[in-house]
Amino acid sequence: MADPTVGPLTLRATGLTLRAPIFSNALNVVSLVVIGAFAACAVFAPLLAPYDPLAQALGARLEPPSAAHWLGTDQLGRDIASRLIYGARISLIIGIVVVASAGVFGTFIGLVAGYAAGLIDETLMRVTEVFLAFPPLILAMAIAGALGPSLTNAIIAIAAVTWAVYARLARGQILALRHREFVEAARAMGASRARIIGLHLLPNAIAPLMIQASFDMGSAIVSAAGLSFIGFGAQPPTPEWGVMISEGRNFISTQLWLSLFPGLAILLAVGAFNLLGDGLRDLFDPRLRRTG
Amino acid sequence: MRFVGFVARRLVGIAAVMIGVSVITFAISHLVPADPAIAALGDHASAEQIAAFRSEYHLDRPLPEQYLTYVGGILRGDLGRSIRTRREVVADLAEAFPATLELSLAALLVAIVVGIPSGVWSAVSRGRLPDYLVRVLSLVGGSLPVFWLGLIVIGLGYYQLGWFPGGGRIDLFVPPPPARTGLYVLDSLLAGDIVALASALRHLVLPALTLGYFSTAVIARMTRSSMLEVLGQDYMRTARAKGLQERIVVLRHGLRNALIPTVTIIGLTFGSLLSGAVLTETIFSWPGLGRYATASAVSLDFPAVLGVTLLAAVVYPVANLAVDVAYFWLDPRTQRG
Numbered sequence: 046m047a048d049p050t051v052g053p054l055t056l057r058a059t060g061l062t063l064r065a066p067i068f069s070n071a072l073n074v075v076s077l078v079v080i081g082a083f084a085a086c087a088v089f090a091p092l093l094a095p096y097d098p099l100a101q102a103l104g105a106r107l108e109p110p111s112a113a114h115w116l117g118t119d120q121l122g123r124d125i126a127s128r129l130i131y132g133a134r135i136s137l138i139i140g141i142v143v144v145a146s147a148g149v150f151g152t153f154i155g156l157v158a159g160y161a162a163g164l165i166d167e168t169l170m171r172v173t174e175v176f177l178a179f180p181p182l183i184l185a186m187a188i189a190g191a192l193g194p195s196l197t198n199a200i201i202a203i204a205a206v207t208w209a210v211y212a213r214l215a216r217g218q219i220l221a222l223r224h225r226e227f228v229e230a231a232r233a234m235g236a237s238r239a240r241i242i243g244l245h246l247l248p249n250a251i252a253p254l255m256i257q258a259s260f261d262m263g264s265a266i267v268s269a270a271g272l273s274f275i276g277f278g279a280q281p282p283t284p285e286w287g288v289m290i291s292e293g294r295n296f297i298s299t300q301l302w303l304s305l306f307p308g309l310a311i312l313l314a315v316g317a318f319n320l321l322g323d324g325l326r327d328l329f330d331p332r333l334r335r336t337g
Numbered sequence: 338m339r340f341v342g343f344v345a346r347r348l349v350g351i352a353a354v355m356i357g358v359s360v361i362t363f364a365i366s367h368l369v370p371a372d373p374a375i376a377a378l379g380d381h382a383s384a385e386q387i388a389a390f391r392s393e394y395h396l397d398r399p400l401p402e403q404y405l406t407y408v409g410g411i412l413r414g415d416l417g418r419s420i421r422t423r424r425e426v427v428a429d430l431a432e433a434f435p436a437t438l439e440l441s442l443a444a445l446l447v448a449i450v451v452g453i454p455s456g457v458w459s460a461v462s463r464g465r466l467p468d469y470l471v472r473v474l475s476l477v478g479g480s481l482p483v484f485w486l487g488l489i490v491i492g493l494g495y496y497q498l499g500w501f502p503g504g505g506r507i508d509l510f511v512p513p514p515p516a517r518t519g520l521y522v523l524d525s526l527l528a529g530d531i532v533a534l535a536s537a538l539r540h541l542v543l544p545a546l547t548l549g550y551f552s553t554a555v556i557a558r559m560t561r562s563s564m565l566e567v568l569g570q571d572y573m574r575t576a577r578a579k580g581l582q583e584r585i586v587v588l589r590h591g592l593r594n595a596l597i598p599t600v601t602i603i604g605l606t607f608g609s610l611l612s613g614a615v616l617t618e619t620i621f622s623w624p625g626l627g628r629y630a631t632a633s634a635v636s637l638d639f640p641a642v643l644g645v646t647l648l649a650a651v652v653y654p655v656a657n658l659a660v661d662v663a664y665f666w667l668d669p670r671t672q673r674g
Contacts, residue, residue, distance in 0.1 A: 191368040
């Protein structure tokens with residue numbers, strides 16, 4: 046049934062054209078605006094940042110927010126606003142790389158397991174279960190600790206603990222779809238396995254994966270900041286949000302803003318991705334839309 | 338019998354997962370690019386010292402043999418010796434585990450006591466101010482970095498207001514209660530030591546609130562969503578038609594049914610509590626598994642890191658099994674299989 050509030054954006058899902066009222070919900074709009082602002086900061090950081098994020102000004106150490114420094118300066122006189130803006134770039138890259146690599150790998154494993162069934166399915170799902178058995182941050186810390194502390198290794202570690210969810214989701218979708226008429230029809234017409242998986246199953250299984258991706262953008266940003274905070278991720282002087290919170294830790298009793306602003310930036314970015322995930326889930330699952 | 342068979346099948350599944358877990362933890366220990374012998378002994382160690390170290394920790398054997406030695410050790414309850422503390426890893430874990438368990442249980446208690454009533458309140462006030470308030474707080478709770486929240490909470494509760502201690506499990510001048518369970522609150526109660534109890538509780542407040550906020554948000558959201566579903570059911574209308582008070586309808590007929598998915602979520606949040614404990618314990622100098630793992634990882638003490646990882650990987654599926662068992666009793670439909 047047509048919804049009079051449908052906005053200009055429509056999404057294609059579950060084989061049907063779903064006219065998605067993504068802009069009809071105020072919270073969805075808020076989340077998209079925040080994500081847009083976050084992405085703009087990341088892309089245009091050199092144009093938006095008033096100062097060099099690494100430039101030290103020891104004469105202007107620990108200054109509170111002012112007209113010259115909107116969010117104050119840190120213990121080395123670096124402009125916190127500029128570091129936050131450059132930090133958006135790092136966080137966005139972390140989110141995209143983690144979600145893209147874990148999403149593609151996990152989805153591939155799930156598609157193969159779900160379609161092949163039998164022993165291959167059993168084996169792949171047992172391996173997936175093993176990865177799901179670990180509390181993510183502890184496993185990520187063990188991997189990042191073993192590989193050595195760096196942002197790249199933190200990204201590898203987070204991707205390594207994230208892929209299994211996609212494998213399980215994709216497999217579940219394929220199991221639900223593999224005996225549907227349109228798949229049987231493609232098979233009867235002689236379509237190859239790769240064609241059936243790539244052109245018929247994957248596009249119809251994509252909705253829950255997209256929802257998961259939105260949530261994982263947020264959790265990847267938090268995990269990377271957490272690893273940096275305890276010393277296993279980005280290293281100083283990188284303007285990464287977790288590093289900034291860690292550096293502000295010694296000034297928490299006197300200069301709270303050093304840690305306050307990077308934390309708020311994480312909260313805003315992660316909250317927006319979680320809100321978008323909620324919005325997408327509501328769009329794709331009408332049952333949830335009813336219960337609100 | 339169905340129940341016994343169900344638990345037995347799950348235990349076999351957990352054992353299979355544990356084999357995989359041991360392979361992964363072993364593989365991680367061999368990703369270490371730096372030489373653990375040099376990391377432990379320092380750059381100036383002699384070749385003999387390094388050789389002796391490598392021999393003591395079986396680092397000079399072929400990989401398959403090292404793995405078998407490792408698994409054999411695990412089965413005997415021997416996780417090796419910590420390079421950093423020079424003690425048996427099992428002894429270190431046994432000492433640190435009760436601290437993490439106490440913190441996690443306190444956080445879970447906060448989450449249940451605050452999360453379930455908030456979820457119910459939000460559902461029965463759907464579309465009104467309390468609903469929006471709970472939803473916003475849940476969204477914030479689900480998006481907050483726990484280490485940042487910990488810092489802010491210390492900044493306010495310790496530095497600004499001075500109401501609570503900034504770290505540790507008990508005041509320096511208060512002797513810990515005699516160890517029976519390792520949980521200071523419980524041990525103080527058992528010993529009737531009011532001073533230790535008060536100190537342990539005061540130390541627990543800030544870290545438990547910090548760690549519990551995320552789970553509170555998750556539980557509130559789940560309770561709200563399942564309550565909304567239950568509130569629209571026919572039996573709720575029947576209960577109202579019988580003339581029952583709204584409070585009784587909501588709590589006795591609604592909440593009891595809505596709690597089933599919430600129980601699942603409570604079990605699942607245990608894993609996130611363990612992850613969150615790593616960061617929370619680091620901030621609050623809480624001497625549990627998380628702080629032990631962090632300190633060990635920094636010093637490339639892989640027997641210790643792997644011990645924590647292994648223990649965490651056991652706790653998670655066992656917590657899930659406990660939830661499934663609870664589910665089995667709570668929801669008769671699952672017993673029909």
